[in-house]
Amino acid sequence: MHSSSELVAARLAVVKPSASIAAKARVDALRAAGRDIIDFTTGEPDFATPAHIVDAGVRALQSGHTRYTASAGTLALRQAIVRKLQRENALAYDASEVVVGSGAKPIIFNAFMASLNPGDEVIIPAPYWVSYPEMVLLNGGRPEIVECTIDDGFKLSARALAQAIGPRTKWLVLNSPNNPTGAVYSEGELRALGEVLMQHPQVHVMVDEIYEHFVYGQARHVSLLQLCPQLRSRTLVINGCSKTYAMTGWRIGYGAGPAQLIRAITLLITQSTTCATAAAQAAAAFALDGPQDSVAAATRIYEQRRDHMLRRLAAIDGFDCPAPDGAFYLFASVAGLIGRTTRQGQRLQSDLDVTDFLREQAGVVVVDGTSYGMSPFIRFSFASCLQEIDRGCDAIAAAVAQLAP
Numbered sequence: 001m002h003s004s005s006e007l008v009a010a011r012l013a014v015v016k017p018s019a020s021i022a023a024k025a026r027v028d029a030l031r032a033a034g035r036d037i038i039d040f041t042t043g044e045p046d047f048a049t050p051a052h053i054v055d056a057g058v059r060a061l062q063s064g065h066t067r068y069t070a071s072a073g074t075l076a077l078r079q080a081i082v083r084k085l086q087r088e089n090a091l092a093y094d095a096s097e098v099v100v101g102s103g104a105k106p107i108i109f110n111a112f113m114a115s116l117n118p119g120d121e122v123i124i125p126a127p128y129w130v131s132y133p134e135m136v137l138l139n140g141g142r143p144e145i146v147e148c149t150i151d152d153g154f155k156l157s158a159r160a161l162a163q164a165i166g167p168r169t170k171w172l173v174l175n176s177p178n179n180p181t182g183a184v185y186s187e188g189e190l191r192a193l194g195e196v197l198m199q200h201p202q203v204h205v206m207v208d209e210i211y212e213h214f215v216y217g218q219a220r221h222v223s224l225l226q227l228c229p230q231l232r233s234r235t236l237v238i239n240g241c242s243k244t245y246a247m248t249g250w251r252i253g254y255g256a257g258p259a260q261l262i263r264a265i266t267l268l269i270t271q272s273t274t275c276a277t278a279a280a281q282a283a284a285a286f287a288l289d290g291p292q293d294s295v296a297a298a299t300r301i302y303e304q305r306r307d308h309m310l311r312r313l314a315a316i317d318g319f320d321c322p323a324p325d326g327a328f329y330l331f332a333s334v335a336g337l338i339g340r341t342t343r344q345g346q347r348l349q350s351d352l353d354v355t356d357f358l359r360e361q362a363g364v365v366v367v368d369g370t371s372y373g374m375s376p377f378i379r380f381s382f383a384s385c386l387q388e389i390d391r392g393c394d395a396i397a398a399a400v401a402q403l404a405p
Contacts, residue, residue, distance in 0.1 A: 014137045019130045019371030027365045038364045038392035040380045043179065045246040045328075050294040053245055053287045060282035069275045072266040073100025073254070080285040081254050088212075089223045091237070093256045099265050100284075102276045104210055104240035104253030107265060109135050110272075111206065111236055111255065112171075114264035116141040120170040125156040126373030127331060129179045129208070133373075141170065145373055150322060150333065154181035158192035165196070171204045172197070177211040177221065180372045180379040181331040182324020184219045187227060194228030205231055208238040210253075211327040213295050216303045219325035233258055244295055245287045252276055252284040302328050305382040305389060312393035313380070316400055330380040331369065338376055340403040348403070351376040362399035364392045 023041035030037045048054075072078065078095040085091040101107040108131070112122070118140040124132050125148045133143035146164045148154050161172065174193070176185040185193075197203055205224065212221045225232055240253030255265065269275065306323070309330055313319045318336035334354045341347050342361070348354055351368045355378060358364045369377025382389060 015134045020367055023365055023367045036363055040366045040392055042381050042383055044248040046383050047246045049246050052290055053283050056286035057279050057283035060279040065278040065282045067278055069278050071269045071275050074281045077281045077285040080288040084288045085256055090226050097259050097262055098256045099262045100254045100276050102251040102273050104238050107238055107253050107255040110265045110268040112136055112139040113268055119168055121168045122171040123164045124173050127154055127180050128373050129175060130371050132173050154183040155185060158196050161193055162196045165200050169203050171206055173206045175208040177326025179327055180329050182327040182329050184215055184325040187222050190224050190227050197231055204234040206236045210240055210243050213244050214299055214302055214328060215326040241284045241287055250280040252280050308386055309382045309389050316397045318400055328381055328383045332378050334376050334378050343402055351378055362395040364395050
């Protein structure tokens with residue numbers, strides 16, 4: 001029983017802290033204690049925000065963008081988002097169908113808060129970004145996790161989707177390019193999912209496209225709504241400036257979708273954060289409308305890092321890592337390390353044990369796959385320079401070499 005005298009609400013008992021943020025906190029704590037740590041946890045670009053965007057933010061501050069804005073976001077930024085969606089995604093929206101948040105995360109959270117009734121189900125393909133299921137639970141919904149194995153390319157098939165949809169299904173969450181796996185859905189795969197969704201008009205779709213620009217090789221990002229425009233009235237497109245423009249700390253994300261849902265999300269913003277930061281919104285509008293060379297340059301660098309880290313990990317016994325088509329993560333199986341024994345006599349029994357081992361013996365911090373709904377895997381971020389990737393892989397190789405079979 002939870003008594004009224006207890007300070008913390010009962011609903012928080014079902015929610016875990018963000019595994020990626022917790023891992024980052026461990027890095028900070030270990031470094032503060034004097035340990036030399038190689039950090040492969042971070043879900044943010046290691047580049048500085050491009051100078052022309054920073055300059056726009058400074059100009060905005062100097063010219064008085066220091067006050068509250070409209071809760072849905074400034075008209076200037078929402079119009080820039082409308083132009084971006086038309087230019088890059090061939091999607092036509094009106095500014096009234098766009099809402100700006102303090103990052104993409106609050107848009108997702110508020111969308112669930114605005115739409116979920118107790119017991120409503122949300123289909124979440126695993127591996128998933130750590131916050132989706134927790135946000136659903138916090139807002140009274142039930143996450144329906146559909147496991148998408150390495151043999152599926154970590155992607156939801158039309159057949160698996162059809163089997164997962166039930167009478168209480170409210171949302172499908174589709175994240176492409178995917179965190180943590182880097183999986184990118186092809187046109188054919190998206191069309192097949194769209195055909196299933198057409199048969200279930202009660203199911204809404206949240207497409208999280210925050211990594212859209214970071215795709216490699218022959219892979220291409222395409223938006224579900226480009227292929228299935230009939231789903232527009234029940235689709236919420238999530239995006240933001242954090243990854244594309246290395247603006248994680250500026251906290252600007254946005255959603256585009258049905259006006260009714262956008263109004264509901266805006267209502268929640270009026271009663272929570274009021275609005276995103278004024279100067280950051282001005283800088284974001286400039287980022288969206290301005291030169292995009294920095295995005296293409298970042299993508300080329302990430303592709304080099306991806307290829308380099310794949311080569312290095314492939315050479316270490318016990319790691320099996322498919323090449324991701326997008327984002328800046330490798331999702332590596334560590335099944336080959338399970339059952340081995342450390343020099344201290346501990347037997348590695350799970351990906352959690354492996355992450356602990358790498359942290360203590362190699363000084364390398366990564367995030368366990370269990371947190372993303374799939375074990376035994378580990379997520380490596382390659383948003384680090386080549387020297388740091390080499391340093392980390394050298395340390396991992398040395399530590400693994402000392403494991404007994």
